[in-house]
Amino acid sequence: MTKHMHVERTHPTLPTQKHNVRRFSIQALSYSVDDYCKALSPVARSIYLFSHFDQPLEFLSRFNLLRVLAIFNENVSCQSFPLVITKLFHLRYLQFPFHNDIPDSISKLQNLQTLICGRDANFSGYPLDRSYSLPGKIWMMKNLRYIRMKGLLFLPSPRTESLLTGMPNLEEFSILCSTSCTNEVFSGIPNLKRLIIHLPFEINEFFNRQLDMSRLTKLEAFKFYGSTFFQHPIKRIGFPTSIRRLSLTRCSDFDWVDIPSTSMMLPNLEELKLKRCRTFSHKWRLSDENKFKSLKLLLLSGANLKHWEASSNNFPNLKRLVLKGCHTLLEIPADFGDICTLESIQLHDCPPRAEDIARNIVQEQEDMGNNFLKVYIIHNNYCNF
Template sequence: MSSFPEDFEVETWRLIQLWIAEGFIIMTHGSHKSLEEVGIYYLEELISRNLLQARKRRFNGEIKTCGIHDLLHEFCLIEAEMIKFMHVERTHLPLPEHKHDVHRFSFQTISYSYEDWYELLPLVTRSIYLFSRLDSPFSSLIKPLGKLSIHYRDPNYLHTYLRRFNLLRVLAIFNEGVRSPSFPLVITKFFHLRYLQIRFDGDIPESISELQNLQTLICSGNSSETLPQNIWMMKNLRCIRLREVSYISSPISESILNLEDFSGLCSASCTKEVFSSISNLKRLIIREPFLIQHYFPDLELLDMSSLRKLEELKYSNCRNYCFMDISIKSFVLPTSLKRLTLSMCNYFLWEDISSTFMMLPNLEELKLKRYQTSSDEWILSDNDKFKRLKLLLLSGSSLKRWEASSDNFPNLKRLVLQYCYDLQEIPTDFGEIATLESIELHDCSVTAEDSARKIVQEQEEMGNNPLKLYIHKS
């Protein structure tokens, strides 16, 4: 935890991927648990001992983000220096006479210069966590102009900073100001690299496949719209998180990736050939591309039935205009799905919601955001049951009339309605849902707010468990 600044809130998935990259989690012989599952167990053990703090949790108790108390963070810093585990730069102190005899470095100052970097880091550096801004590596790039000085940024400055560290296992650049105009090719020479988090513009090169030990790839910035074909050769990749929509072509021959997490996949890549080659996925984010070059009018189905381990799916149509409106019925979803988020899907029927998603026996969270429907009524029959649903979020809906009973959502814990300007009322029978803990309304109609207050008041008068009501206005 000393590698993160004080009060830093770290996502669980990121922390566990770093543990795996650092070699703190090792697969034991005969174990049926994945490295991520072992990491979650370790995290829960640390939290149960009050060493770490769970900052955010999901409804099923899963830890979403975590942190550490300030006093324990100071202890970590002292201990890390004492046992030569890591050196943390938080203030600009005089440089040591000799390079630090450690393999891990975290830079948390406002900025850092190339000269200090060169003097401080030994060639055997294995891990770099960068929260600082990197200053221009060459003083010759500062040219005086009268009373002014113009600072020129060397476009290859990341190459200059990194070229000496061939033994790197972890390169995590958190500072968004540290950005390269292209992928620094020097990184492809780091054969031992397991975790890469970087911000750059342009394409991911084919030579990325030289990183045969890479497990986690996190790219932000205006990065590639097409992933290189050679990515299918990277057998150790477990996590790909891309900010931009990226297309991946069909695999080479019968290549299989052990990916468990893929964020930023272009919908045009959602073919049976691709899905059958990444069948270990547990988390997937699909986005519609902006460019028409990746639009396939014959793509009628998003068949994910081969993803039998998939637990979380997010689909977003991020185009301002739609060449193809994918119906809810176009999704063939695996029964393993627990969390589903659909954003900006257009012209589906509320009946499709009932008939499609009720067939998912493990679905716990359903979020529908910024969408247009062909009808403004959602009427659920007695046979319509979302048996395990705990969270229902409707945002930007044109829904007017909603008829449902407590039997339709027997395990609902949280109901969230956002920007439902036309909704007349929340079904009054929702107060009878024994598990319901809260109702949240964000900029909804006055009548919907009144119906929520009436539900809460009736439950209070009956002496039932208190139901929390949150009403927010912009």
């Protein structure tokens, strides 16, 4: 019976013969190309490289049966996309620290399902300092499921012949530049489930047009980031009703009444996160008709909100309320204690008055014998208000 994976963590304890395994993880501090070839079997199916080396990747041509190639060391980064990688026809998963435009030759990897380029596959929300372009031939890659890059991606509209099928299996795309958000592009990725969009660095005509995602009827998770220097009006974003998790950062020029009117059109919405979104008013008043029926998590971060009027009926299924850096907040609806599903209220760097109200809500529930609701007060960069 062969091992699931062979891990090399030390050097130079190289094997006298190749290991009879198909999955390798090379984690030694430094390896030469000869070392790799001695350690790896030519029938290797998966290679994970953490080691430092600054030599060409041509040695990969010996492993033409590879299905998984993951290179984590930034020192391996190349100015041009390595031709040898495009010859690994059986690749299903490719993670590579590449920081330039993706060439047309990527389309040779017709079996590729996951494409990850950049140092970090998870976008943290900080301003992006790089932008890239995907080639038009990306639309020929029908098996792609995940595209993740640490940088702003420009995706060209598909040609007429490609639009017939597009990328039907694509489920996740990050980070797409908002200028690429056209009806043609969205029609080519009809089964997308997770999407991150970022406003481009420079001010352009996108600010004045609608972002209509109604064609993405399978979309479940959506994150939108306005530019650091230029925010986007929330009213100009059209959401599909399939969304369950919605995160908006640096949206602007809206009133709090826009939030329930938008959310009521999203019957499946379970998570709503508003981060550094600037509004016209400082008061959020919810009427009896404003119900977030499916919402379980509400997060407000950096909101310029002072007064908040709401009842338990507005959030009948809320489990977590998180308030971060809401420096002007003077009140939390006292009726929130009556939300039977509410498990926790978290306040990060909020004014003392808001903290006192949160404590009172929990104390009132404890006095009635209800001990399920918890309050968490966290001070990180707290200052006096």
